[in-house]
Amino acid sequence: MQIILASASETRLALLSAAGLQVTALPARIDEESMRAALEAEEASPLDIADALAEAKARKLAERHREALVIGCDQVLAFQRQVWGKPETPEAARRQLRALRGQTHRLLSAVVLYEAARPVWRHVGEVRLTMRDFSDDWLEGYLARNWDSVKSSVGGYKLEEEGVRLFTDVEGDYFTVLGLPLLPLLTYLGQRGFIPT
Numbered sequence: 001m002q003i004i005l006a007s008a009s010e011t012r013l014a015l016l017s018a019a020g021l022q023v024t025a026l027p028a029r030i031d032e033e034s035m036r037a038a039l040e041a042e043e044a045s046p047l048d049i050a051d052a053l054a055e056a057k058a059r060k061l062a063e064r065h066r067e068a069l070v071i072g073c074d075q076v077l078a079f080q081r082q083v084w085g086k087p088e089t090p091e092a093a094r095r096q097l098r099a100l101r102g103q104t105h106r107l108l109s110a111v112v113l114y115e116a117a118r119p120v121w122r123h124v125g126e127v128r129l130t131m132r133d134f135s136d137d138w139l140e141g142y143l144a145r146n147w148d149s150v151k152s153s154v155g156g157y158k159l160e161e162e163g164v165r166l167f168t169d170v171e172g173d174y175f176t177v178l179g180l181p182l183l184p185l186l187t188y189l190g191q192r193g194f195i196p197t
């Protein structure tokens with residue numbers, strides 16, 4: 001069965017490909033900003049927001065590819081009752097990282113699987129990340145060196161790159177930080193016989 005990743009995320013495609021899966025990546029192109037704003041207005045939890053966005057992406061492509069297995073994903077950052085998506089500019093990343101400095105925030109990575117155009121499995125992974133009290137000067141250098149890479153990341157960092165220097169503690173699954181709860185997904189795909197075990 002064809003596996004479609006309903007995502008423009010190079011990181012997610014790289015994780016699935018490195019795990020040996022043959023996956024076709026197609027962007028779902030939903031209006032995440034307005035969906036997230038509407039859900040926040042209804043006081044949806046960060047978990048429900050990530051899950052709803054992941055499902056919307058999977059559903060959109062599953063309706064066009066009814067015979068495929070479609071994986072939809074979404075990751076949000078939760079901090080002090082706020083829910084953040086990707087910072088749009090270096091200034092937004094600077095503001096966000098200064099707010100998170102010396103604090104603990106959460107990343108929630110949701111995955112929803114559609115089979116024959118129906119949702120059959122879902123999971124949300126959560127990680128708690130604590131940032132050190134880095135200096136403004138260091139942050140300026142970090143952004144100058146890393147903005148091109150981290151502008152595609154919800155936290156303004158990539159844990160597997162220099163972004164690791166932001167942290168004193170990461171409590172949870174590495175792949176969930178990168179945006180995909182890979183291990184539960186691979187377990188389910190194996191149990192259902194979609195990938196060899």
Ligand SMILES: Nc1nc2c(ncn2[C@H]2C[C@H](O)[C@@H](COP(=O)(O)OP(=O)(O)OP(=O)(O)O)O2)c(=O)[nH]1
Nearest residue numbers: 007008009011074075152153154158159177178179
């Ligand atoms: N390589 C890497 N990527 C990260 C890390 N933290 C977050 N990300 C990326 C994974 C996702 O591409 C992105 C989360 O944003 P979204 O869930 O909105 O996905 P994105 O817009 O990239 O693609 P999609 O909405 O699925 O088409 O942040 C990290 O530590 N390392």
